[in-house]
Amino acid sequence: MDRKTLADxxxxxxxxxxxxxxxxxxxxxxxxxxTRIVAALPTIQRLRDxxxxxxxxxxxxxxxxxxxxxxxxxPCAERLQQLLDCPVKFLDDCIDSSYAEVSKAVDGMAAGDxxxxxxxxxxxxxxxxxxxxxxxxxxxxxxxGKYELYVNDAFGTCHRKHASMYGVPQFxxxxxxxxxxxxxxxxLGRLLEAPRQGFVAILGGAKVDDKIGVVKAxxxxxxxxxxxxxxxxxxxxxxxxxxxxxxxxxxSLAAAEEILATEGKHLHKLVLPEDVHMKRVNxxxxxxxxxxxxxxxxxxxxLDIGVQTRQRFSEIISKAKxxxxxxPMGYFEKPPFDEGTLAVAQAVAACTGYTVVGGGDSVAxxxxxxxAEKIDHVSTGGGASLEFIEAGGRLPAIEVLDxx
Numbered sequence: 001m002d003r004k005t006l007a008d009x010x011x012x013x014x015x016x017x018x019x020x021x022x023x024x025x026x027x028x029x030x031x032x033x034x035t036r037i038v039a040a041l042p043t044i045q046r047l048r049d050x051x052x053x054x055x056x057x058x059x060x061x062x063x064x065x066x067x068x069x070x071x072x073x074x075p076c077a078e079r080l081q082q083l084l085d086c087p088v089k090f091l092d093d094c095i096d097s098s099y100a101e102v103s104k105a106v107d108g109m110a111a112g113d114x115x116x117x118x119x120x121x122x123x124x125x126x127x128x129x130x131x132x133x134x135x136x137x138x139x140x141x142x143x144x145g146k147y148e149l150y151v152n153d154a155f156g157t158c159h160r161k162h163a164s165m166y167g168v169p170q171f172x173x174x175x176x177x178x179x180x181x182x183x184x185x186x187x188l189g190r191l192l193e194a195p196r197q198g199f200v201a202i203l204g205g206a207k208v209d210d211k212i213g214v215v216k217a218x219x220x221x222x223x224x225x226x227x228x229x230x231x232x233x234x235x236x237x238x239x240x241x242x243x244x245x246x247x248x249x250x251x252s253l254a255a256a257e258e259i260l261a262t263e264g265k266h267l268h269k270l271v272l273p274e275d276v277h278m279k280r281v282n283x284x285x286x287x288x289x290x291x292x293x294x295x296x297x298x299x300x301x302x303l304d305i306g307v308q309t310r311q312r313f314s315e316i317i318s319k320a321k322x323x324x325x326x327x328p329m330g331y332f333e334k335p336p337f338d339e340g341t342l343a344v345a346q347a348v349a350a351c352t353g354y355t356v357v358g359g360g361d362s363v364a365x366x367x368x369x370x371x372a373e374k375i376d377h378v379s380t381g382g383g384a385s386l387e388f389i390e391a392g393g394r395l396p397a398i399e400v401l402d403x404x
Contacts, residue, residue, distance in 0.1 A: 019056075024037060095123065188356065188379065
């Protein structure tokens with residue numbers, strides 16, 4: 001970690017702007033998984049114990065720059081209050097309105113107080129690609145430079161140049177990483193230093209084009225790169241294999257073709273499915289079958305890796321010294337097409353090497369099976385962990401923090 005962390009500063013009595021990741025799943029206004037809130041507790045409590053004044057900011061969902069009640073962070077404030085067992089004041093906006101509500105609330109804080117601001121994405125400036133608009137909003141978030149310490153504890157958004165992540169630090173003198181971000185960088189950083197021999201990466205999910213950069217970054221680093229899910233169908237089609245009605249958007253096919261055309265000396269490391277679990281499209285009885293990958297036919301949809309592939313992937317993983325897994329092996333949301341993903345989850349958990357899992361469905365799989373504690377590091381950031389690997393450990397919202 002070449003950026004300053006909480007260990008490098010004294011937050012005692014300081015007014016702190018803390019960027020957390022409370023982008024939690026909600027159903028009818030109720031939080032269904034508070035993992036991200038729980039993950040932020042150590043940093044929040046460390047600051048409170050030091051007598052800091054803690055102002056929290058986060059995004060939630062994709063409200064597209066407009067206020068939307070279903071994306072309000074109010075339920076997060078209520079849950080955080082329960083977890084901290086102390087009052088958490090919730091403000092209806094993240095910047096001052098004509099009544100200067102945020103400034104007045106901040107000015108009235110005492111040591112150990114906690115405030116949670118409303119969703120930063122209720123304002124277009126948060127995600128604006130116009131640098132001037134982003135900076136203008138960031139200055140408002142920073143209350144014109146009133147904060148004495150900026151703490152980034154939202155690893156899952158560190159790959160974004162958003163105002164609350166990248167802009168606010170430009171208006172605060174002292175900017176450091178929180179405990180969660182420090183741990184993520186440390187644990188993921190071990191993969192960047194891992195020797196090629198014994199390093200196995202597993203990638204899945206729907207789109208190759210989303211992960212083309214990380215595929216190219218990983219191929220020279222790993223001994224084997226296992227590909228599952230719709231990513232695999234794109235590679236099969238790029239090689240001229242019939243994939244029937246299996247998911248493969250044009251962008252994914254183009255990305256797979258590019259990788260096959262440009263990464264020749266590393267292509268022997270790619271391990272694609274030997275067989276698939278497929279379903280007949282529009283079949284009244286829901287006909288399903290396992291077939292070799294070259295037996296996929298028109299009218300059929302491959303939805304998971306097959307039994308032989310699960311066994312082969314598991315054997316490769318069992319011998320690995322370092323493992324990185326991101327993305328499901330099939331249509332994870334719909335049993336029985338979650339079986340490939342669950343098999344990989346079991347294999348990664350049983351591996352005696354160093355294991356890292358990142359990404360929503362991958363994390364969901366190990367959590368669902370009660371295997372999370374057997375993984376060395378379960379990352380809170382799917383896209384961020386991929387870009388961390390792709391960029392050799394450099395992410396915009398971390399680079400903007402104070403260097404050591």
